[in-house]
Amino acid sequence: MSAAAPGTSKAAHSDVAPKKKKGPGALATAYLVIYNVVMTAGWLVIAVGLVRAYLARGSYHGLYYSIEKPLKNWYSFIPIYVRLLSRVSGIVPSSVVLTGFQVMSRVFLTWAVTHSVREVQSEDSVLLFVTAWTVTEIIRYSFYTFSLLNHLPYLIKWARYTFFIVLYPMGVTGELLTIYAALPYVQKTGLYSVTLPNKYNFSFDYYTFLILIMISYIPLFPQLYFHMIRQRKKVLGHVEDYSKVE
Amino acid sequence: QERAVVFFEVEILDAKTKDKLCFLDKVEPNATIGEIKSMFHKSHPQWYPARQSIRLDPKGKSLKDEDVLQHLPVGTTATFYFRDLGAQISWVTVFLTEYTGPLVIYLMFYFRVPFIYAPKYDFTTSKHWVVHLACMCHSFHYVKRLLETLFVHRFSHGTMPLRNIFKNCTYYWGFAAWMAYYINHPLYTPPIYGEQQIRLALIIFLFCQIGNFSIHIALRNLRPPGSKTRKIPYPTKNPFTWIFLLVSCPNYTYEVLGSWLGFTVMTQCLPVAFFTLVGFIQMTVWAKGKHRSYLKEFRDYPPLRSPILPFIL
Numbered sequence: 001m002s003a004a005a006p007g008t009s010k011a012a013h014s015d016v017a018p019k020k021k022k023g024p025g026a027l028a029t030a031y032l033v034i035y036n037v038v039m040t041a042g043w044l045v046i047a048v049g050l051v052r053a054y055l056a057r058g059s060y061h062g063l064y065y066s067i068e069k070p071l072k073n074w075y076s077f078i079p080i081y082v083r084l085l086s087r088v089s090g091i092v093p094s095s096v097v098l099t100g101f102q103v104m105s106r107v108f109l110t111w112a113v114t115h116s117v118r119e120v121q122s123e124d125s126v127l128l129f130v131t132a133w134t135v136t137e138i139i140r141y142s143f144y145t146f147s148l149l150n151h152l153p154y155l156i157k158w159a160r161y162t163f164f165i166v167l168y169p170m171g172v173t174g175e176l177l178t179i180y181a182a183l184p185y186v187q188k189t190g191l192y193s194v195t196l197p198n199k200y201n202f203s204f205d206y207y208t209f210l211i212l213i214m215i216s217y218i219p220l221f222p223q224l225y226f227h228m229i230r231q232r233k234k235v236l237g238h239v240e241d242y243s244k245v246e
Numbered sequence: 247q248e249r250a251v252v253f254f255e256v257e258i259l260d261a262k263t264k265d266k267l268c269f270l271d272k273v274e275p276n277a278t279i280g281e282i283k284s285m286f287h288k289s290h291p292q293w294y295p296a297r298q299s300i301r302l303d304p305k306g307k308s309l310k311d312e313d314v315l316q317h318l319p320v321g322t323t324a325t326f327y328f329r330d331l332g333a334q335i336s337w338v339t340v341f342l343t344e345y346t347g348p349l350v351i352y353l354m355f356y357f358r359v360p361f362i363y364a365p366k367y368d369f370t371t372s373k374h375w376v377v378h379l380a381c382m383c384h385s386f387h388y389v390k391r392l393l394e395t396l397f398v399h400r401f402s403h404g405t406m407p408l409r410n411i412f413k414n415c416t417y418y419w420g421f422a423a424w425m426a427y428y429i430n431h432p433l434y435t436p437p438i439y440g441e442q443q444i445r446l447a448l449i450i451f452l453f454c455q456i457g458n459f460s461i462h463i464a465l466r467n468l469r470p471p472g473s474k475t476r477k478i479p480y481p482t483k484n485p486f487t488w489i490f491l492l493v494s495c496p497n498y499t500y501e502v503l504g505s506w507l508g509f510t511v512m513t514q515c516l517p518v519a520f521f522t523l524v525g526f527i528q529m530t531v532w533a534k535g536k537h538r539s540y541l542k543e544f545r546d547y548p549p550l551r552s553p554i555l556p557f558i559l
Contacts, residue, residue, distance in 0.1 A: 201429065201515040202517060
């Protein structure tokens, strides 16, 4: 679930970002900069795709299809591999749990819900979370890129710690509505479900699983949201010692 | 003619705030930390000795209860730092609670207590004899654990933090319910290879139950009652303990490789396989930790031994 999703969560801090205490070496920095620039570009492609499709069609209905492919590629496999590689090669000592959690939740929404249940792809709720993710990620990856290059414009820092206030609930609403819309189809078709009897003596009800996922947003979302608000106070609160360099 | 005895003065400060919490004068030089904890407890009744961590340095390691005042690197006015370990609960209590749960819960599913399965199955019993066997094995396993907790194990720590009991019980009780649900289900499918599979599984299970018990007895005999001494375990006359030649923590080896693997094969149930896997991971972590502390503590620790799986892990 993307409770940690619009990237503006604790996960973001322990994500592919430079650590203050011992900065990455030159090669590692270059690698991280390239990664973040590429991710920014990737999300810009999605954003541009959405805008163009909207202008062409005149309505925002069904815009998911225009960005379906890049979304699946950009937001699923590339970050997973890169983060895995970073973690394995020890370049970025990020928290496995938090980062993995966030990526898994986005992958879950993209593949296990939106892709798997065709009927929800034309829902407006999909557009809601895709837009929220897109704007968030563009800001976030630009933030990392500039931080790594030690030239962080205050505007980007401000955006990163302010936009989430709207984007985060927006994204969560989109995600929850999408899962909710998928429920009747999952129940009807028994998607991803296993019933008894079978030789492994195991059963799994995807419908119930989705409901449990939705319920888990209740404790998780407020925690992450208020964590970001506290971070915002800390980072943006001290205007007197702000500097262009993070 | 009086023998001059130098009494110590002890002051206890809060490790975080450095506030002076307690001052004890006229402390015997051969007083132990345990005794000092009792004295501290008198002035602060909410902090019973088990939840006190007394150290020489605010960020240092806790001193042991057996440490003697005059043998510590302190002057005649000793300054100690105190940290509250939080509410504590005894290991025995935790073990008894976490093991009684699965025993009772499994039986509830076995006897098909109402509201679990469809009403027409209430209080019926399964028609497969392997289900009865599984119930006996599962129950035997947890009864054995309870008895060992009461009569066999000698714990080096008396207590653990209270929150552990919630975590541990959720794990044991949750998994027990999950496994028991499928094994005792009206739609349960018995093992593919039938009697052969069940018999083999039962033999492995029993063999490893005896093995695990033998190791517990051997470990108990290493430590005289009431003491907290630590010694290297060695094989004894009992053949089940010969595995000590190759492994540091054979109790875990027997537990996973034998009992739970056997139970998985016996019931052919995927949730049981998951439980076995998770248990294996956890026990491997514990075994590696124990192996490492053996190596640190004993110079002459047998080099051939692996933590949990001979030569492999």
